Amino acid sequence: MKNIRKTSTAALTTAVAGTLLLAACGGGGGSAPDDGTTVLTVGLFGTFGYEELGLFDRYEAEHPGITITYESTQGEDKYWPALQTRLASGSGVADVQGIEVARIADVVANQQDLWTDLRNTAAAPSIDGYVEWKEPAATTADGAVLGLGTDIGPMGICYRSDLLAQAGLPTDPAALSARLTSWDDYVALGTEYRAAAPAGSAWMDSAGGFYNAIISTEQEIYYDATGNLVHESNPAVRSAFDTAAAAGQAGLTARLEQFVDPGWDAGFASGSFATIACPSWMIGYIKGKAGDAGSGLWNVTTLPGGAGGNWGGAYLGIPASSEHVEEAAELIAWLTAPEQQAEVFASVGNFPSTTAAIAMVGDATDPWFNGAPIGQIFSDSSTNAPVQILGPEDGVIKSAMVQALLSVEANGVTPADAWNSALADVNNQVG
Amino acid sequence: MTATLERPPVTPVPPPASRKRLRRNDTAGPLAYVLLGITALVFLVPFYYMIVAASRPMAEMNRTPPPLTPGPDLWSNVVKAIDSQDIGLALVNSTIVSGVITVSTVLLCTLAGFAFAKLRFRGRAALFGVALGTMMIPPSLGVVPLYALMANLGLAGELSSVILPSLVAAFGVFFMRQYLIQTLPDELLDAAKVDGATSLRTFWSIVLPVARPGMAVLAMLTFMTAWNDFFWPVITLNSSNPTVQVALNNLGSGYVPDTSVIMAGTLVGTLPVIVVFLLLGRQIVGGIIAGAVKG
C-alpha cells in the first residue's frame, strides 16, 4: 500500500513537472498568426451585451481578416485597477477597453497620453451622433476625444405597486407621477406611506441612494465649469445631502447600502423598501433579484417633476499602445452605431446613447414591470438630463457623501456631524 | 474547555499496568466526541448553505426564513457557471499552478528549514531573521512593481507569472525549521557525520524521512493557499487563461450577479481541493502517526 502511494505521488510529481514544461514550450504568447489576419483584443467589464448578442461573431463574419479576442471582468471595481496597472506597466492592454462614466473625467484630465484621439481615426464620424452631453465628457481641454459612448443611465422611480396599494397610495404611474412634483413631495408621500405601510417595509432603500438620485439631476455638482472643486459651497450638494439625511433620520429608509448589503438585493424580493430611484440599467437588476415571483409587483414612473437625470453609462476607448488603431476604431464605431445600441437595449437593457437609437426604442414597454413604458420614461429622462459637469474626483466625493449618509440612517450620527466628516474625508483625500 | 477534563490529581493511581493506563489515557471520552461533533457541525454548515444556495433560484434565498433544504437547480446552475466561464481550463491551470508551487515550496522550504534548524553556518541567525521578515511584507505591497517586472519578462498573463513569485515561501521555511527542531534528534545527524555521509546524503536519507509528516502538512497547506490565491492572479491573468479564482471572480458577469450561479461555480472550484485533501488527508493522518511513533 505504502509503495503504491509513493509511486503515485512520484507519478503525479512527474506529470505536473512535465505539464509545466509543455506549457512553458507551448505558451508562445499572443503574436499574430502569419496568415494576414488581425487579432483585435477587447477588454470590458460587466455586461456590454456584445458577446451575449453574438455581435463579435457577426463583425468577424462581415470583416474577413479580423479576429476578435474578448475578455471580461465582472466588477468594474476590479477591472479598472487591473487596467490601470497594465497601462502603467505598458503591457497587457487590449486594443479596445471599456471605460465607466465615473472614470472618464479622470481619463480626460490625467491620461490623455495613454489613449487614442478618436478624431484622427475611422471612428471620427460617429462622435456627433450622441445626446448632447455624452461626448463632451470624453473630450479633453485640447479637444481630443478619448472614447465613444455605449450606453447611458437615464432615471425613473421604480416602485412596488402592491405595497403602495396596501398603504392606500396611488399605484398607477400617471397618478403617482401627478403626486410627485418635487423631491419634497416624494418625502411627504413617504411619510404618508410610513404611517400605513406593511411591517418591515420602508419607503426607500437608502439615504445614499436617495442623495445620488437627487444629485444626478443637477448640472453642476462637485465641480464648476472651470474645473474648480465646489462640493463644499454648491448649495445643490448641501441641499441634496440634507434632504436625504432628513429622510434617513425620519425612518423613511431601509438602511440598506446599495450593491454592498446583501439585504439590499434581498429587498427587491422581500419588500424591505417600496420605492427606489432607478437608472435604466437597474431594470434588469431588479428583475434578476426579484425573480419570476416578482413579475407584476413592480412598476416604473418618472422622476419627481419629470426631471431628467443620469447615473452610469460607459465608453469604449483605444489605448495608445494598440498596434491596430484603425481596425479598432472601425470596430468601436460599429459596436456603438445606433442599430447595435438599439439591439443591445432590446436584449440586455443598456439604454442607448445615440439620438438615433433613442428614437428607435421610444415605444419599448416591459411586461414584467406591469407593461411600464420604459422606452418613453427613459427617453424623456435622457433628453431632460442636464449637461453634467464631471470631474476627476467625483467618485471620491460621492462615496464620502454616501458613507456619511449611511452613518446618519444606521448609526444615529447627526446630519451636521456626518456632513463635516464627509468634508473632512474629501479634503483628506483630494486636498 | 479542557478544564472539564480535569480529574482530581490525588486519585490513587493503580501503580501497575502502566501500559493499560496509557491506553486508557489515550482514548477519547464521550465529551470529546460531543465537542468535536459540534465543531465539525459549525465548520460544515457554511458548506451546506453553499449547496442550498447553489441549488435554488437566487430570489428564493432572499426569503425569511431562508430555505433549509437543497433545491432542484444545482445541476443547471453548475452548467450555467461552466457555460459562462471556461472552468475546465481554469481547473487545469489551477492544478498546474498549485501543483508546481506545492512541489517546489515543500522541497525548497525543507532544504532551507533544515539548514536553519540543524546546520551551523556564519550569519545563520541574521539570515533567518531576514527570511522571517519577508513574511511580514503585505502581499499586495509589491503588486505594481511585480506586474511591471512580469511584463518586462514577457510573462504577464502567463501561468508562470503566478507560479514564479510563489515557488518558495518564508512561512514554509519557518514551519519546516520549527518542525525539524522538534523532531530531528541531533544524535541522528551526528551519527551520520561519523559515518562520513555528506550533508546532502544526510538530508536525503535521514532528514527527509523524519520530515515527511511535516512536509505533508506543508504540502496540503501550500496547495490550498495556492489554489485559493486571488489578489495577484486576478491582476496578472485574464479571463482567457484563468485560474479557478480568476474564473470565479468573473462569474455571473453583468449587472445582475447571480448568487446561485456564483455559489455553484464556487462549489465546482472548491471540490478539487477537497478531493485532494481527502486523498492526502488519510496519508497525512497516517504520516503524523508514523512521525509520532518514531519520535
Place this chain on the structure above:
Amino acid sequence: MPTTLRPAPGVRTPPRAGTPWRTRLFQVEERTAPYAYIAPFFLLFAAFGLFPLVYTAWISLHSYKLGSDMEWLGLDNYTWLLSNPEFYNALWKTVTIGVLSTVPQLAIALGLAHLLNYRMRGRTFFRVSMIMPYATSVAAAALVFAQLFGRDAGAVNWLLGIVGVDAVDWRNGDWTAQVAISVIVIWRWTGYNALIYLAGMQSISQDLYEAAALDGASRWQQFRHVTLPGLRPTILFTIVVSTIGASQLFGEPLIFGGGKPDGGALGQYQTLGLFMYQQGWTYGSLGRAATVAWVTFLLIIVLVLVNTRLAKRRASK
C-alpha cells in the same frame, strides 16, 4: 565555488589520515552546503520579493496616480499619513479585529488539537472537517457569511429571533461588524492551527506522557506540564503567523463589505489592508498606498518583535 576547494585557514588536520582529498571535500561541502540549501529561497525572494519591496519604498516617496507619471514628493506622503485620522482608525480596527479573531482562534485550536490527539473512532472525519474551512477560498467564505449575518434574511438573526433576541444590524454596528468578520477569520483558520498543533503534539515523545502517567498526573496535568511545554515552539510559531495574518487582514472585510474597502459607514471594519487598497485601487494613489504598506510593514516588524519577546518571557517563567 571551485576556488573554495582549498582548506580554509584554521581547519584542523583531517581526523582520519589516508583520504585527505575526500575529507577536504567533506569539509568544504559541510561549510558550503547550508548556503546552498538556503540559496533558492533568497534568490527567489530577491527577484520577486525584495525588488518589489524596495521599488515600493521608492514609489512611496512620490505622487503616483494609477496611469500617470511619478512626481517626487519626498516625505510628504508620510506626513499625510501620520496626520490622517483614518489611518489611526484603520490601525485601531486592525488591532481590535486582530485580538477578537486571534485569541479565540488559537485557544480553540489548542483545545481541538488536544481532542483530536485522542484515539477515537471517526478521527479522520474530524480531522478532515477541521481543515475544510481552510480549503474554501476567502471569497466564498466571506460571501456565505455576509449572507448568514444579514439583518433581514440572515440565518444568524433568524436563529437569534427564535431565542427571542431582536434582529441585529451586524454590518452597520461598530462592534457587531468586527465580531462578524472575526467569526469568518476564526471559522477559516481555527482548524488550520489545530492541525499544526496536532502535528506538534505528535512529535512530543510518548515517554514523557508515560512518565507523567506513572507519576499519577491527570489528563489536565499532562496537558499543562507535558503538552504545553512541548508545544512551546509551535505555539510561538502560530502566534507569530497569526499576528502577521491579522495585521494583513484584507479579503474577509473586503468581501464582507461587498467589495468596497470603506469598512462600513464609520470605517468600523476598515483594516490597514483595506485602507491601503482603498488608496491604491479605489483612489488610484499608488504613492500613498505604498506609504501605507511600508508603514504597516514597519509596524508589523515592531509588533512581532514585541510579541515574540513577550511570549518568550512568559515561556521562560
